[in-house]
Amino acid sequence: MSKPWGPHDLGGQDGGPIDLAEHDTAYWEWQIDAMVRLALKKGLISDFAELRDGIEQLTAEDYANCTYYERWAKSLAHTLVSRGIVSAEQLAAQVDAVRLRQEAEAR
Amino acid sequence: MTGHDHDHSRTFQPDHAEPHSDGARVGLALRELLIEAGHYTPEEEQAVIAAMQHASPQDGGRIAARAWSDPDYKARLLANGAAAIRELGYEIEPYEFTVMENDASTHNVIVCTLCSCYPRSLLGMSPAWYKSASYRARVVREPRAVLAEFGVELGDDVNVRVHDSTAELRYMVLPQRPDNTEGWSEEKLADLVTRDALIGTQRILPTD
Incomplete structure (x- = not known):
C-alpha cells in the first residue's frame, strides 16, 4: 500500500470494529458547524477546501485525539488567525475566559 | 472510565x-x-x-420513493442527481450529486476516506460511525466484512461498489424497492427508507 498523505488519509488503513452507537449532536457542535458555515457565507474563509486544508495541517497527534468538531474548530481558528481576522493573543485570552467560566459553572 | x-x-x-x-x-x-x-x-x-x-433521511426517502414510482424520474435522478433532487424542491449545496442504484447483482456503499463528506443538506447530520476512523479506513479495503458488521450479508453473486465522496461530489444510494409493494403510495414507500439504506449499510428494507 502506498504511504498515506497524512493522518487524514485513512482509506485502506487498519482499524478496529466499528462502533455503531448512535449519538446526539451536542449544542456546541451545532454552534461550531454554524460558525464554519457563516464564516464561509461572510467571506471570512473562501471555501470548504480551506477548512479541509486546515484540518490536514493538524499534527498526527492532534488529528487522532481531536473529535470531529474539535478539528473543525482548530482548523477555522488556524485559518482566521493566519488571515489576521482574529489575533493569536485575542484567541488565547478568550480560550482562558471560556475555561474560567466553565470551571465557575461546574462549581 | x-x-x-x-x-x-x-x-x-x-x-x-x-x-x-x-x-x-x-x-x-x-x-x-x-x-x-x-x-x-x-x-x-x-x-x-x-x-x-x-434536513433528515426522510427527504432521501421521498426521493427514493419517487424514483421507484416514476421510471422517467428515476432515469433523470441517475443521470444527474443534483438536478433531479432540486426538481423536487430540495435545496442542496452546489456540488455534484450522484445517485447509485442497488439491484439484485450490485450493492453500493458510500464513505469519505479523507474527511467525512456526507450529503448533509439532504440527509441531515451524519452518524458518528460514518466519521469514525475505523469505517473510513476499512470499508474501502474490506467492504464485505464491514457490511457484515452492519448485518448486511452479501452473496458472492453480488458485486460491491464503494464510492469515496469528496468536497465536490456527494453520493446517495438508491435502495432496491422491496417486493410486495406493488400499488403502494409514494408516501408509504418513503416511510420504508432508512438513513442506513441511503448510505448503503443496509440492503433489505423490511415492509412490516
Whole structure:
C-alpha cells in the first residue's frame, strides 16, 4: 500500500470494529458547524477546501485525539488567525475566559 | 472510565465530545470573538442551526420513493442527481450529486476516506460511525466484512461498489424497492427508507 498523505488519509488503513452507537449532536457542535458555515457565507474563509486544508495541517497527534468538531474548530481558528481576522493573543485570552467560566459553572 | 477507554472512544467515536476539551474551547472562544466583532449574530447562528436540523433521511426517502414510482424520474435522478433532487424542491449545496442504484447483482456503499463528506443538506447530520476512523479506513479495503458488521450479508453473486465522496461530489444510494409493494403510495414507500439504506449499510428494507 502506498504511504498515506497524512493522518487524514485513512482509506485502506487498519482499524478496529466499528462502533455503531448512535449519538446526539451536542449544542456546541451545532454552534461550531454554524460558525464554519457563516464564516464561509461572510467571506471570512473562501471555501470548504480551506477548512479541509486546515484540518490536514493538524499534527498526527492532534488529528487522532481531536473529535470531529474539535478539528473543525482548530482548523477555522488556524485559518482566521493566519488571515489576521482574529489575533493569536485575542484567541488565547478568550480560550482562558471560556475555561474560567466553565470551571465557575461546574462549581 | 479508564484513561485507555477514554482514548479509544475519542479515536473511534469522534462525535462524543465534551465542551470542556481544548478543541471545543478554541471553537467556543472563536465563536464569541466573531460574534463580538459583528461578523455574525446569534440570530443568524440560530437560523443556520435550525436549517441544518431540518434536513433528515426522510427527504432521501421521498426521493427514493419517487424514483421507484416514476421510471422517467428515476432515469433523470441517475443521470444527474443534483438536478433531479432540486426538481423536487430540495435545496442542496452546489456540488455534484450522484445517485447509485442497488439491484439484485450490485450493492453500493458510500464513505469519505479523507474527511467525512456526507450529503448533509439532504440527509441531515451524519452518524458518528460514518466519521469514525475505523469505517473510513476499512470499508474501502474490506467492504464485505464491514457490511457484515452492519448485518448486511452479501452473496458472492453480488458485486460491491464503494464510492469515496469528496468536497465536490456527494453520493446517495438508491435502495432496491422491496417486493410486495406493488400499488403502494409514494408516501408509504418513503416511510420504508432508512438513513442506513441511503448510505448503503443496509440492503433489505423490511415492509412490516
